[in-house]
Amino acid sequence: xxxxxxxxxxxxxxxxxxxxxxxxxxVPQSGLLFPDGxxxxxxxxxxxxxxxxVAPLYVMPTAQPVSVGALGTPPDPAxxxxxxxxxxxxxxxxxxxxxxxxxxxxxxxxxxxxxYGFNGATPGETFYSRYGEPILVRRINNLPxxxxxxxxxxxxSSTIHRHNxxxxxxxxxxxxDFTFPGEFxxxxxxxxxxxxxPREALSTLWYHDHRLDFTAPNVYAGLSGFHLVFDxxxxxxxxxxxxxxxxxxSGKYDVPLILHDVLFNQDGQPIWxxxxxxxxxxxxxxxxxxxxxxxTNHGMLGDRFTVNxxxxxYFQVERRKYRFRLLNxxxxxxxxxxxxxxxxxxxPFVAISNDGNLLPQPILTDNVDLWVAxxxxxxVDFSKFNAGDKIYLTNRLGMRTDGAGLSGHLLxxxxxxxxxxxxxxMAFDPSRIPDEFRELPPINLKDVKRERLFVFDYxxxxxxxxxxxxxxxxxxxAIEQGTAEIWTIRNGGNNWSHPIHTHFEEFQIIExxxxxxxxxxxxxxxxxxxxxxxxDEVKFYGHWRDFLGKYVMHCHNVVHEDHSMMIRWDIVKPGxxx
Numbered sequence: 372x373x374x375x376x377x378x379x380x381x382x383x384x385x386x387x388x389x390x391x392x393x394x395x396x397x398v399p400q401s402g403l404l405f406p407d408g409x410x411x412x413x414x415x416x417x418x419x420x421x422x423x424x425v426a427p428l429y430v431m432p433t434a435q436p437v438s439v440g441a442l443g444t445p446p447d448p449a450x451x452x453x454x455x456x457x458x459x460x461x462x463x464x465x466x467x468x469x470x471x472x473x474x475x476x477x478x479x480x481x482x483x484x485x486x487y488g489f490n491g492a493t494p495g496e497t498f499y500s501r502y503g504e505p506i507l508v509r510r511i512n513n514l515p516x517x518x519x520x521x522x523x524x525x526x527x528s529s530t531i532h533r534h535n536x537x538x539x540x541x542x543x544x545x546x547x548d549f550t551f552p553g554e555f556x557x558x559x560x561x562x563x564x565x566x567x568x569p570r571e572a573l574s575t576l577w578y579h580d581h582r583l584d585f586t587a588p589n590v591y592a593g594l595s596g597f598h599l600v601f602d603x604x605x606x607x608x609x610x611x612x613x614x615x616x617x618x619x620x621s622g623k624y625d626v627p628l629i630l631h632d633v634l635f636n637q638d639g640q641p642i643w644x645x646x647x648x649x650x651x652x653x654x655x656x657x658x659x660x661x662x663x664x665x666x667t668n669h670g671m672l673g674d675r676f677t678v679n680x681x682x683x684x685y686f687q688v689e690r691r692k693y694r695f696r697l698l699n700x701x702x703x704x705x706x707x708x709x710x711x712x713x714x715x716x717x718x719p720f721v722a723i724s725n726d727g728n729l730l731p732q733p734i735l736t737d738n739v740d741l742w743v744a745x746x747x748x749x750x751v752d753f754s755k756f757n758a759g760d761k762i763y764l765t766n767r768l769g770m771r772t773d774g775a776g777l778s779g780h781l782l783x784x785x786x787x788x789x790x791x792x793x794x795x796x797m798a799f800d801p802s803r804i805p806d807e808f809r810e811l812p813p814i815n816l817k818d819v820k821r822e823r824l825f826v827f828d829y830x831x832x833x834x835x836x837x838x839x840x841x842x843x844x845x846x847x848x849a850i851e852q853g854t855a856e857i858w859t860i861r862n863g864g865n866n867w868s869h870p871i872h873t874h875f876e877e878f879q880i881i882e883x884x885x886x887x888x889x890x891x892x893x894x895x896x897x898x899x900x901x902x903x904x905x906x907d908e909v910k911f912y913g914h915w916r917d918f919l920g921k922y923v924m925h926c927h928n929v930v931h932e933d934h935s936m937m938i939r940w941d942i943v944k945p946g947x948x949x
Contacts (some may be wrong), residue, residue, distance in 0.1 A: 498597070511554075549583065603615055
């Protein structure tokens with residue numbers, strides 16, 4: 372088992388040889404604190420200029436199934452829980468490799484930048500699946516071995532997590548279930564409602580690298596994509612004759628948008644921020660440990676805003692309704708997003724989801740918070756605008772320059788993330804926004820077996836949960852299958868922010884800072900990410916069902932996760948919990 376704490380001392384060449392990690396608590400922590408006078412990379416060596424709104428938005432293609440024979444080695448049912456009960460109806464193959472990717476058509480970016488990708492692109496293809504149609508995705512690691520590739524800050528060892536997916540442990544993309552170049556992993560997605568309850572339906576999921584201690588640089592290098600799930604209600608068909616169907620904007624009017632902020636060197640290559648005496652500008656310097664250089668452990672901020680891995684793109688929209696699936700892919704920046712005309716006045720829109728799920732009712736608003744891994748589906752009606760109008764997706768949330776959390780103030784002008792160009796005459800639009808979506812599953816306090824407290828804090832240069840660092844072999848909570856629990860999640864610090872994500876099962880927030888959640892608010896929802904600002908405390912109810920095995924909870928400022936703000940929890944048989 373290799374982790375960053377050892378890799379920083381031993382160098383990545385040793386890490387690539389698979390050196391066994393010691394208990395994280397025994398590893399010296401010297402060198403992981405920020406040195407005096409540290410200046411974040413985006414200030415010390417800004418990226419080359421890039422004219423905004425000249426690159427068209429990249430719209431990811433749909434993942435296409437293959438025959439089971441195209442996989443080569445057949446899947447092994449014995450490696451998967453309930454495989455024969457949920458036999459895959461479709462098979463997919465993704466190859467992870469190092470690629471050239473054009474972030475922007477001008478200057479040093481025009482020749483392409485090195486990235487990690489799926490089947491030759493980043494973000495990867497968008498998966499479309501349906502409840503009742505299990506699938507299997509084989510992911511083949513064809514990344515170049517350590518020391519032979521062009522990306523120096525990431526590790527060519529990967530595990531892919533389908534974020535918010537309801538899948539068995541062995542298909543979850545656990546941080547310790549990684550592959551090396553030349554290996555593959557099969558992910559079995561049963562596409563079932565949690566607890567066989569349609570009120571637990573998921574909609575906007577995403578997949579990303581989750582490699583232990585290297586999640587942040589591997590996702591930053593390009594390993595992310597969308598996975599959308601449909602059923603008879605959220606059917607993906609705005610002309611659906613089924614009276615139960617919501618008929619939300621669909622097809623080319625249903626557009627996934629993933630936000631990443633990136634720092635580039637003067638050659639147009641993405642680079643990672645390091646602490647130490649000199650900035651890293653040579654993309655061939657060895658990532659992780661370069662002389663007295665070590666990875667930043669507070670956060671990673673870039674100065675180029677990308678959407679679907681294009682720098683400040685534009686997107687032409689017809690005069691009708693669109694569904695945009697907003698996702699913050701990180702690694703550290705938090706957003707408060709507005710739609711503005713000419714970058715000024717905020718424009719109302721309709722929010723229909725929080726994280727991967729539809730809200731009980733749509734909410735009219737003029738902004739949404741999008742912390743790392745948050746998703747929010749919004750409906751924008753461009754029929755209210757004239758051809759030639761330009762609408763901007765704008766961020767007004769200020770960040771600490773070290774990337775560890777909120778600055779505590781809003782930006783006056785804001786950062787323009789992308790532009791929507793309204794074109795053409797009024798368009799035919801059969802889509803609609805219903806008044807109601809799914810009701811929330813009930814909170815059954817009689818099912819609560821245990822209550823737990825998790826405090827997220829910063830100790831001796833590393834990020835901790837209940838004073839401990841992540842140890843993959845240590846079970847921090849054993850949850851009895853079929854039971855419910857109440858968890859209290861507390862931010863032990865007053866200066867940093869944590870988007871806390873727990874895998875597999877969603878939860879409903881009961882209280883935030885001692886106050887109940889108001890009906891009709893954005894937090895009156897099923898969620899998988901808790902937004903913990905300085906000093907915040909959140910209490911939530913969760914119910915664990917369907918599969919056994921190991922899962923994790925962690926901070927989704929993935930720099931914090933890598934350093935080492937994560938716990939392991941297991942679903943165990945009744946009577947074995949603790």
